[in-house]
Amino acid sequence: MAPEARIKIFLKNGATALCAAAVALSSFSLGAEAARRHHHRNHHHHLPQKPAVPVRALPYPQLPLPFEISGAQYLPLAWADLKGWGEDNHLAAYKTFRASCRPINAQSGAAEAKNGATEAKALAGSLSEPCRAAKSLDLTDDAKAKSFFEENFTPLRISRLGEPDGFVTGYYEPVLEGSRTQTDVYNVPVYRRPSNLFVRGYKQDALSLPNKGPVYRKIGRRKLVPYYDRGEIEDGKIAGRGLEIAWLKDPTDLLFAQIQGSARIKFDDGSSVRLNYDAYNGYPYTAVGRILIERGIIPREEMSMQKIREWMAQNPDGAKELRRANRAYIFFREVNLSDKEEAVGAQGIPLTAGRSIAVDKSLHVYGTPFFIEGELPIESERAKTPFRRLMIAQDTGSAIIGPARADLFFGAGADAGRVSGRLRHPMQFVMLVPKSLDPAPRAAKLPIPDPRPAEKIAKLFPQTDPAKTGTPVAEATQGKTETIAVAGPVPLPVPRPAIEPAPEPRRPAKNRPHRPQ
Numbered sequence: 239m240a241p242e243a244r245i246k247i248f249l250k251n252g253a254t255a256l257c258a259a260a261v262a263l264s265s266f267s268l269g270a271e272a273a274r275r276h277h278h279r280n281h282h283h284h285l286p287q288k289p290a291v292p293v294r295a296l297p298y299p300q301l302p303l304p305f306e307i308s309g310a311q312y313l314p315l316a317w318a319d320l321k322g323w324g325e326d327n328h329l330a331a332y333k334t335f336r337a338s339c340r341p342i343n344a345q346s347g348a349a350e351a352k353n354g355a356t357e358a359k360a361l362a363g364s365l366s367e368p369c370r371a372a373k374s375l376d377l378t379d380d381a382k383a384k385s386f387f388e389e390n391f392t393p394l395r396i397s398r399l400g401e402p403d404g405f406v407t408g409y410y411e412p413v414l415e416g417s418r419t420q421t422d423v424y425n426v427p428v429y430r431r432p433s434n435l436f437v438r439g440y441k442q443d444a445l446s447l448p449n450k451g452p453v454y455r456k457i458g459r460r461k462l463v464p465y466y467d468r469g470e471i472e473d474g475k476i477a478g479r480g481l482e483i484a485w486l487k488d489p490t491d492l493l494f495a496q497i498q499g500s501a502r503i504k505f506d507d508g509s510s511v512r513l514n515y516d517a518y519n520g521y522p523y524t525a526v527g528r529i530l531i532e533r534g535i536i537p538r539e540e541m542s543m544q545k546i547r548e549w550m551a552q553n554p555d556g557a558k559e560l561r562r563a564n565r566a567y568i569f570f571r572e573v574n575l576s577d578k579e580e581a582v583g584a585q586g587i588p589l590t591a592g593r594s595i596a597v598d599k600s601l602h603v604y605g606t607p608f609f610i611e612g613e614l615p616i617e618s619e620r621a622k623t624p625f626r627r628l629m630i631a632q633d634t635g636s637a638i639i640g641p642a643r644a645d646l647f648f649g650a651g652a653d654a655g656r657v658s659g660r661l662r663h664p665m666q667f668v669m670l671v672p673k674s675l676d677p678a679p680r681a682a683k684l685p686i687p688d689p690r691p692a693e694k695i696a697k698l699f700p701q702t703d704p705a706k707t708g709t710p711v712a713e714a715t716q717g718k719t720e721t722i723a724v725a726g727p728v729p730l731p732v733p734r735p736a737i738e739p740a741p742e743p744r745r746p747a748k749n750r751p752h753r754p755q
Contacts, residue, residue, distance in 0.1 A: 307601050310641035312669075313395040317388055320668060321611055322626025324384075331607065331628035332372070334593040338605035338630055339369035341586055350396055350737050361603040364672040367587055369605070386627070391607065391670035397642045404667035405643025406610065408658025409498050409596065409635070411559025411581040411650035414491050416484045416503040416511075424485035426492050428503070431517045431569040432476055435465060446516075446584075449601075449636045465519040467565035483570060484511060493526075494543065496568035499635065500581035502650060513570040514582050521565035523636045529563055542619070543659025566636070580649060583633030588689035591649030596633035601641055606631045610644065612665035625665070642667040 317323060321359035342365055368390040377383050397404055436456040437447050447453075454462040466475045472489070474550040484503050486492050495501035499515040527546055530536045534547050550557035573582055580589045585597070585604040595608065609628050616623040629646065638645055646661065 242404075288527045307396070307641045308397055309397050309399050310601075314666060315393040315395055316567070317393060320393055320609055321666075322624065323609065325629055326626060327380065327610075328378065328383040328387065328628065329380040330451065330590075330593060331630065332377055332386060334590040334630045334632075335605065335607055336372050337587050337590070338585060338632055339365075339372050340367045342366055342605050343373055343555050361606055361672065361675065364674050365603060368672055368673055387607065387670060390673060392673060392675075393609065394671050396667050396669045398640050401642075403664035404610075404644065404662055405640075406612075406614075406646055406661060406665045407637075408646045408648055408661035410648045410654035410658045411492070411500045411502060412495050412498055412655060413502045413504065414486055414495065415650050416486050416505060418484060418505060420482070420485050424480050424487055425541065426486040426489050426490060427482040428484045428486060428501075428513065429471070429476060429481045429493075429569050430483050430571060432479070432481055435517060435519070435569070435660045436462060437517075447518075448681075449518055449634065450513070451520070453518065467519065467521050467562075468569075469562040469565070471519070472562070483513065483572060489561060490547060490557060493564075496566075499568065499633075501570070510577065512573045512575045512581070514573045515568060515584075516571035517569045518636070519565075519567045521567070523566045524564040525637065526560050526564055529560060541662065544656060558586075574709050580647075583647075585632045586728075587630055587632065589647045590630075590645060591654070592627070593629055594632045594647040595629040596635045596638050596645035596647070597631040598638050598640055598643060599634040602631055604631055607670040609668040609670065610646075610665050612663065613669070614663055614665075616659050619660055628670075 318356065345363075368386075370389060372386070375382075375386065377386065416428070420427070431447075433442060434456050436442055436454045437444075437451070438454075440447055442456070453465045455465045456462055484505075486495075486503070495513070501512065501513045502510055504510045527541050527543075529538070530546065531541055535549065544675075550560065575582065575588065580591060580594075583589045583594060583604075596609075597606070597608075607628055607630055609626070611626045613622040614619050614625045615624070625669065629644070631644075633645070633647065636643055643663050644665075644667070646658070648658045
C-alpha cells in the first residue's frame with residue numbers, strides 16, 4: 239500500500255476515536271451533573287428535622303390547678319377577713335355539715351371514681367377528709383365547732399367572673415290545705431311522675447331524675463316526642479290515669495309548691511302528706527315575677543311572692559295566662575317524714591331551716607360550706623338585717639345557676655314563705671375549701687414576673703404580643719439556666735435554592751449521507 243494511503247487511513251481512524259471519546263466524556267459530564275442535581279433536590283426537600291423548641295405559655299407556665307369552677311373568680315382570704323365570722327353559731331353549722339357527711343362517708347372510693355360528674359366538679363371527693371374527721375367528733379361546744387372549720391378548711395371568696403358579689407333568693411316548704419279525693423272545692427290535681435316520661439340515660443322508674451335537659455314522652459317502644467307543657471297538662475292531657483296524689487283549692491298554690499319543690503298537704507281528718515320534687519317535663523323555668531316586672535305590673539323594688547299572689551288572686555284570667563308562660567311543670571312523690579322534720583333536699587337528707595342552701599349542682603358538691611355575708615329584708619320588707627352565716631349546700635334547683643348563686647331555705651309555713659318571698663339580693667360568698675385543695679401552696683410555685691422596664695426603655699423597645707405578631711421572644715440570660723417564655727420555635731434559615739444551569743444551545747446537525755453497514 240502506498241504511503242499516502244496509509245496516512246489517510248490512520249487519520250480517518252484517529253478522528254473516529256477522538257469523536258467517540260468526546261461523546262463518552264460529554265455523556266459522563268451530563269450524568270454527573272444530573273446525579274449532582276438529583277442529590278441536591280433530595281437534600282433540599284428532605285432536610286433532617288430538628289426537634290422543635292417547646293412552647294411555653296405566656297406569661298406563666300401551665301401548672302395544674304387545685305380545682306377549677308367554670309366562669310368563676312376566686313380570692314384566698316384569712317379567717318380574720320370574714321366579716322361576722324366570729325359571731326356566727328358555728329355549732330349549728332357544724333351539725334348541718336355533719337348531716338351532709340353521712341351520705342358522703344357512705345360513698346366508697348370505687349363509687350366516686352365511677353361518678354364522672356362528681357369527679358369533674360371543683361371539690362370532687364376532697365370533702366371526704368373533713369367528713370371522716372367529723373364522724374368521730376360529736377361536738378357540743380361552739381368554740382370547738384369554730385376550730386373544726388378553721389383547722390379543716392381554707393376560706394376562698396368566690397363570684398362570677400367580672401362580678402364582685404353573688405346573688406341569693408329564698409325558698410320554703412308551703413303548708414297547704416287539700417283533699418285525697420276531688421270535690422267542688424278541691425279540684426286542682428297534684429300529679430306524681432307519669433310512667434311514659436322518659437329521660438335519656440335513665441330508667442323510667444329511676445329514683446331520681448335530673449332537673450335540667452330534655453324530657454320525652456315515650457310512645458310505644460321507640461318513638462319519643464317532647465313531653466306535654468304546663469298548658470297541656472292543665473287542660474287534662476294526663477288526667478284520669480290515676481296519677482293524682484291529692485287535690486288543692488287553687489292553681490296558684492300548686493304553682494308555688496312546684497317553684498319551692500316541696501309541700502305539706504293537710505287534710506280535713508287531721509292527717510297530712512309530705513311531697514318532694516321527683517321529675518319535671520323538660521321545659522326551662524320561667525320566673526313569673528320577672529314577667530310582671532317586664533310588663534310594668536309590679537315594680538322591681540316591690541316584687542315579692544306575696545305581691546304575685548295578690549295580683550293573681552285579683553286577676554284570675556291573667557293568672558292563668560301568667561302560669562302558662564312558665565311551661566315547666568313539676569311532678570311530686572310522697573316522702574315518709576313527720577311534721578317535725580324539714581323537707582328533704584336533693585342530697586337526700588332533711589334540710590335545716592336557716593342553714594341549708596340550694597346551689598348549682600353542675601358546679602358544686604353537696605356538703606360544701608359557704609359563708610354568706612350581707613344584708614337581707616328578714617325582719618320586714620324594708621329592713622336591712624345583717625346576715626353573716628355559714629350555710630351548707632344540700633339542695634339544688636333549675637333556676638339556681640352560677641358559681642355564687644344560692645337559694646336560702648327558711649323552713650315551712652306562712653312566715654317562712656313571707657321571708658323567703660322577698661329575697662332577691664346581692665351577697666358576698668366565701669366558699670370553704672378543704673385544706674387538701676388549699677390554693678396558697680400551689681400559688682407559691684408560680685414564677686415571679688419579670689421586673690417592669692423603665693419608662694424610657696419601654697418606649698425605645700415596645701413589647702408586642704408574640705401570639706399576634708409571630709415574633710419569637712427568646713433571649714439568652716447570662717448566668718441563668720431558666721428558659722425564657724417563647725411563643726413558638728425559632729425559625730430555621732431558608733435553604734439556598736437550587737439553581738438550574740442554563741442549557742447550552744445545540745448545534746444544528748449536518749446532513750450526512752447514511753453509511754451502509
